[in-house]
Amino acid sequence: MSSKKILVIDDEPDVVTFLTLLLEEEGYETCAAKDGVEGMEMIRKECPDLVCLDLMMPEKTGVKLFHEMRKDPDLKKIPVVMITAFGPPLYPRIDFKRFIHQRALIPPPEGYLEKPIDREALVKVIARIFEREAIQPS
Amino acid sequence: MELGREEYQVLFENVPAFIAVVDRNYIIVQANRNFKKTFGAEVGQPCYWAYKGLLEKCPKCLVEKTFGQGKQQVSEESGRTRKGEAIPYLVYTAPIFDKKGKIPYVIEMSVDLREKKRLEGELRASQDFLNNLIENSIDGIIAINASGKVIVFNRSAEQILGYQASEALGSQKLEKFFPRNFSKKISEALEGKEEKSLPQWVAQETYLRSRKGERIPVRFSGRMLRQENSPVGAVGFFQDLRPLKGLEREKLQAERLAAVGQTLAGLAHGIKNMITGLEGGVFAIKKGEKEQEHSLQQKGLEMIERNVEKISTLLKDFLSYSKERVPELQWIRPNELLEAVCTLFQEKARQSQIQLALETDSKLGVAFLDPKGIDVCLTNLLSNALDACLADPEKEHHQIILRTRRHEDESLSFEVADNGIGMTEEVRKKLFTCFFSTKGGGGTGLGLFVTQKIIQEMGGSISVETEPKRGSLFRITIPQEEYPPPPEDESTSSQSY
Numbered sequence: 021m022s023s024k025k026i027l028v029i030d031d032e033p034d035v036v037t038f039l040t041l042l043l044e045e046e047g048y049e050t051c052a053a054k055d056g057v058e059g060m061e062m063i064r065k066e067c068p069d070l071v072c073l074d075l076m077m078p079e080k081t082g083v084k085l086f087h088e089m090r091k092d093p094d095l096k097k098i099p100v101v102m103i104t105a106f107g108p109p110l111y112p113r114i115d116f117k118r119f120i121h122q123r124a125l126i127p128p129p130e131g132y133l134e135k136p137i138d139r140e141a142l143v144k145v146i147a148r149i150f151e152r153e154a155i156q157p158s
Numbered sequence: 159m160e161l162g163r164e165e166y167q168v169l170f171e172n173v174p175a176f177i178a179v180v181d182r183n184y185i186i187v188q189a190n191r192n193f194k195k196t197f198g199a200e201v202g203q204p205c206y207w208a209y210k211g212l213l214e215k216c217p218k219c220l221v222e223k224t225f226g227q228g229k230q231q232v233s234e235e236s237g238r239t240r241k242g243e244a245i246p247y248l249v250y251t252a253p254i255f256d257k258k259g260k261i262p263y264v265i266e267m268s269v270d271l272r273e274k275k276r277l278e279g280e281l282r283a284s285q286d287f288l289n290n291l292i293e294n295s296i297d298g299i300i301a302i303n304a305s306g307k308v309i310v311f312n313r314s315a316e317q318i319l320g321y322q323a324s325e326a327l328g329s330q331k332l333e334k335f336f337p338r339n340f341s342k343k344i345s346e347a348l349e350g351k352e353e354k355s356l357p358q359w360v361a362q363e364t365y366l367r368s369r370k371g372e373r374i375p376v377r378f379s380g381r382m383l384r385q386e387n388s389p390v391g392a393v394g395f396f397q398d399l400r401p402l403k404g405l406e407r408e409k410l411q412a413e414r415l416a417a418v419g420q421t422l423a424g425l426a427h428g429i430k431n432m433i434t435g436l437e438g439g440v441f442a443i444k445k446g447e448k449e450q451e452h453s454l455q456q457k458g459l460e461m462i463e464r465n466v467e468k469i470s471t472l473l474k475d476f477l478s479y480s481k482e483r484v485p486e487l488q489w490i491r492p493n494e495l496l497e498a499v500c501t502l503f504q505e506k507a508r509q510s511q512i513q514l515a516l517e518t519d520s521k522l523g524v525a526f527l528d529p530k531g532i533d534v535c536l537t538n539l540l541s542n543a544l545d546a547c548l549a550d551p552e553k554e555h556h557q558i559i560l561r562t563r564r565h566e567d568e569s570l571s572f573e574v575a576d577n578g579i580g581m582t583e584e585v586r587k588k589l590f591t592c593f594f595s596t597k598g599g600g601g602t603g604l605g606l607f608v609t610q611k612i613i614q615e616m617g618g619s620i621s622v623e624t625e626p627k628r629g630s631l632f633r634i635t636i637p638q639e640e641y642p643p644p645p646e647d648e649s650t651s652s653q654s655y
Contacts, residue, residue: 034435034465035431035435037442037457038438038439038461041438041441041445076427079585105427105428105430105431105434135434137437
């Protein structure tokens with residue numbers, strides 16, 4: 021089985037380094053982009069099997085990129101794991117269901133995680149997405 | 159037409175003056191009705207008795223003088239009426255010649271000055287009243303006359319500015335007491351150089367300088383005084399805004415604390431990212447250790463260093479925003495300040511092959527600024543400009559120009575222009591927002607936010623012109639006209655900062 025390719029989009033280079041190192045350790049192939057604009061270019065060029073997407077970025081936000089992906093028939097099946105440091109100050113963990121509803125992120129992202137990143141959770145989320153795909157091939 | 163004797167008689171009796179004819183023995187030989195009625199005088203009485211109730215002739219006798227010189231005389235005298243009241247009058251005496259050219263009689267014609275004296279008294283009272291108003295006004299009032307000398311300097315002006323009225327009165331150094339533009343206009347107007355429509359100064363917020371050199375915030379109204387279109391002086395009214403400014407400052411501080419609360423979310427976002435960076439560093443070191451890969455360990459170490467540095471910068475910026483900072487204004491040479499900042503970055507620019515150029519306005523002179531604040535702002539802008547050039551891979555040659563400029567309204571601007579990567583409209587709009595950064599790992603998102611705050615505290619503004627791929631120009635503009643000119647001894651000396 022050829023390894024899955026994961027695109028990491030984040031404007032923080034250190035976060036990108038961390039995620040790519042982590043994912044490579046898990047045996048995935050990785051590529052990276054530093055904002056939404058470059059992210060879209062990379063999605064088209066690299067055809068990743070999954071995208072780890074940061075929300076708050078200059079130029080084009082993760083939310084905007086997500087909407088574009090879901091509208092595009094070629095890209096809408098690519099699973100997305102949203103990773104963000106965004107969160108209301110009063111709630112220690114962001115209420116993602118409400119966020120998805122407010123921003124009309126439909127169909128919703130396949131996974132979501134908050135920074136600081138829980139390594140095990142990330143690995144588990146991604147593995148589960150690929151497992152599900154294997155059972156129900158698109 | 160010649161008047162007949164009867165007509166002369168009518169005139170003599172009814173003219174609104176006191177008329178008497180006296181002989182060489184000062185005896186009244188003729189007197190009109192008005193004189194008799196007011197003074198109770200009779201023909202046959204000596205004039206000194208009739209006018210003043212004296213028993214012998216007046217020490218300075220006008221009638222005697224008239225007999226002696228044969229010429230008309232005039233004098234202001236004080237007499238006594240029939241009822242014994244004092245009566246001031248103005249008397250004219252004239253010789254009456256006989257056919258031989260001798261002077262047998264002198265005629266005395268007097269005008270009643272009681273009304274005039276009463277009016278003078280009223281005038282004095284009303285002047286005292288106005289003086290009282292001026293002296294006791296809670297506004298400072300300073301007026302000057304047509305020759306540009308201070309003639310009114312009231313008690314509040316003394317209290318607000320710290321001068322004694324005695325040292326201010328008569329002074330022609332208007333720039334000591336008035337805002338610079340106003341004193342300039344006054345001088346021009348008094349020298350006749352003024353334009354036709356002189357702008358009035360109405361309730362402008364500005365600063366005056368006290369005797370001790372302290373800046374006093376005031377609301378100032380001023381205007382030229384004219385009579386028949388020519389200037390006869392000027393007056394300035396000013397209200398001490400120090401108590402009010404204190405309240406405003408408290409309000410600003412409260413608002414700032416509220417903003418700090420609101421931006422905690424942003425702060426949390428930044429810190430979460432930095433913790434992720436730290437975790438990434440630890441992960442890289444461990445992985446490098448396991449795989450015996452030194453470069454990975456090195457990379458992990460750099461990530462940790464970078465994020466620790468970022469956390470400390472974020473904290474510093476954040477504290478400098480939430481802390482109230484009073485701008486420490488002083489007279490400095492803006493060009494020297496800009497040169498100092500430029501020198502600081504010269505080496506870094508050279509290493510990155512970016513040309514740093516200075517275009518300073520040679521006629522700029524001195525300006526009233528907060529050097530520490532300006533230094534922080536220029537450092538922020540210049541380091542942004544360097545980043546913008548470094549982020550632009552397309553051009554071969556990168557250049558940053560630092561400019562100073564003095565504008566017609568005396569305001570001052572600093573410009574930092576680069577031909578780096580430029581910004582999209584999207585980015586430009588969010589530029590001064592707290593925690594907005596395009597630099598990924600490089601920025602805290604507070605630099606421009608803090609810069610804007612410092613500039614606003616100095617009453618200035620910051621603007622930006624930018625185009626993607628072409629470059630950006632940041633311009634700080636700080637008004638100056640409201641500040642009084644530097645004390646003479648400081649204007650020539652160079653300031654250190």
